[in-house]
Amino acid sequence: MVTLLTLLAYAMTVFILGFMAWEHLRGKTDALSIRNFGLLGYVMFMIVSAPMAFTQFPGNPYNLSNPQSTGAKYMAWAVVFLGVFLITYRMGFGVPRLVKLLPKPKSRPGDATVFAMAVVMSGIAFPMLFSVMVPYIGTLSGWVGTSLCAVSAGMVGWVWSKRLFNPVIAIPAIIIVAFDFVLAQWGEFGRRSMVTVGAAFIWGMYYGNFRYLAPTQQALRVALFTIPPVLVIGLYSSVRDSTEAKAGKTFSKAFAQGNALDGLSEATAQNAANIGMWVMEQQSLDRIEHRHLFSIQYFFLHPVPRALFPRVGLEKPWPLSTMTADLANRRGVKSGRLGITNPAGVIGNASVEGGFYALIVYAFVGALLLRFLDDLVQSDVLNPLLVLPPASALGQTLGLARGEVPVFAFMMVFSTVATIIVMVFVGKVIDRVAPQLANTDLDGASDDWGDEFEDYGDWDAGHHERADRSHA
Numbered sequence: 001m002v003t004l005l006t007l008l009a010y011a012m013t014v015f016i017l018g019f020m021a022w023e024h025l026r027g028k029t030d031a032l033s034i035r036n037f038g039l040l041g042y043v044m045f046m047i048v049s050a051p052m053a054f055t056q057f058p059g060n061p062y063n064l065s066n067p068q069s070t071g072a073k074y075m076a077w078a079v080v081f082l083g084v085f086l087i088t089y090r091m092g093f094g095v096p097r098l099v100k101l102l103p104k105p106k107s108r109p110g111d112a113t114v115f116a117m118a119v120v121m122s123g124i125a126f127p128m129l130f131s132v133m134v135p136y137i138g139t140l141s142g143w144v145g146t147s148l149c150a151v152s153a154g155m156v157g158w159v160w161s162k163r164l165f166n167p168v169i170a171i172p173a174i175i176i177v178a179f180d181f182v183l184a185q186w187g188e189f190g191r192r193s194m195v196t197v198g199a200a201f202i203w204g205m206y207y208g209n210f211r212y213l214a215p216t217q218q219a220l221r222v223a224l225f226t227i228p229p230v231l232v233i234g235l236y237s238s239v240r241d242s243t244e245a246k247a248g249k250t251f252s253k254a255f256a257q258g259n260a261l262d263g264l265s266e267a268t269a270q271n272a273a274n275i276g277m278w279v280m281e282q283q284s285l286d287r288i289e290h291r292h293l294f295s296i297q298y299f300f301l302h303p304v305p306r307a308l309f310p311r312v313g314l315e316k317p318w319p320l321s322t323m324t325a326d327l328a329n330r331r332g333v334k335s336g337r338l339g340i341t342n343p344a345g346v347i348g349n350a351s352v353e354g355g356f357y358a359l360i361v362y363a364f365v366g367a368l369l370l371r372f373l374d375d376l377v378q379s380d381v382l383n384p385l386l387v388l389p390p391a392s393a394l395g396q397t398l399g400l401a402r403g404e405v406p407v408f409a410f411m412m413v414f415s416t417v418a419t420i421i422v423m424v425f426v427g428k429v430i431d432r433v434a435p436q437l438a439n440t441d442l443d444g445a446s447d448d449w450g451d452e453f454e455d456y457g458d459w460d461a462g463h464h465e466r467a468d469r470s471h472a
Helices: 002-025 034-047 050-054 067-091 095-101 111-130 137-160 167-185 192-208 215-239 250-257 260-268 272-284 294-301 306-312 345-351 356-378 389-398 405-433 435-439 454-470
Strands: none
Touching: 002 034, 002 050, 002 067, 034 067, 034 272, 034 345, 034 356, 034 389, 050 067, 050 272, 067 272, 067 345, 067 356, 095 356, 111 137, 111 167, 111 405, 111 435, 137 167, 137 192, 137 389, 137 405, 167 192, 167 215, 192 215, 192 389, 272 345, 294 345, 294 356, 294 405, 345 356, 345 405, 356 389, 356 405, 389 405, 405 435
């Protein structure tokens, strides 16, 4: 049975990755889309790591009592979740119409303006990450600051991708992205901020230019520019320490002592699937409180300060990830409410928030959220004011299936809305203060994507005409 479950997990992995590639090559979706980031996270955290839970390990507080039956149930639920998600995403259920009705920025800033905006975004992010110490407001400003770092990196990628070998653009671009990396991560223990900035940078390069190349050229260039941020994340992961993260020592230690392969192994070898199965077992034994559709409730409760609840005679509930360490009696680990969190993933959450019907609801709602963000991008793929904001929380998108699910979903929506507002405002200010930028050519070459790569124009015309129809 364990062998069959392991083969099923690997078969699902191959199917999902193959499905994403097949749809892109047929012109149905972009290679880089919010949906694909979500599916990649689902594979990484919910599927690939599942076989590790089928074996008992000494010292693992989440060892299963009955790995075979629990594993079979988990994998069955994983298949159902994937099926409902893909069908719902394809159908849309009113999301395309909603996106068309939303007010959107109509102006398309030129590359000179976009590059200037990248610098301004980094400048705004700095005080938002370090200067706002007001309780709760400081937390929100920190989220926005990280999102602005990501968008700044995305803007740099948008501009640089059209003129890769121009040192006048390349040198400041590298400096800005490196600054965004360090700024977003400073004082953080987790890797998500770095993942967000690195992914947004690649996202900007893809939609700024790489999107319009032949598939092999897309893959080569995306892979080439993905290597540096992945190496940095790997080095950082291999040496990070909670006592050093806030002191700012981890980056220097990473480059001096880090091992990228060890760090990447640690970053991808997550145990969310194991915890999800363990939660399923605990629920069957009535050891965990059953809270129907709690993740949807907490999506709306999360932004409300906990201090406000006692004033109305209530207590703000805690999400599941803050309680699993205590429930497993992990020694030497602070309570999740004060320290570590152990997410059970979307499948584990569903098991204690309504069971099978909650699994269906979460797959449905999650698919519509990701379809909404993708349709927002597709509504004007030539406008960075619409294309880049959904990339401001790609770290949360990648980790959405792992969770904490409602927290990440809220941050995706909040970051997108906040960055659109800030980008539109900054763009208008720059146009007013320096109107000459609107007509400034950065390097004597056209800013249009097609001019540099005429050989791929025929492929692109058919490819993206089909992609646009698929989102209609």
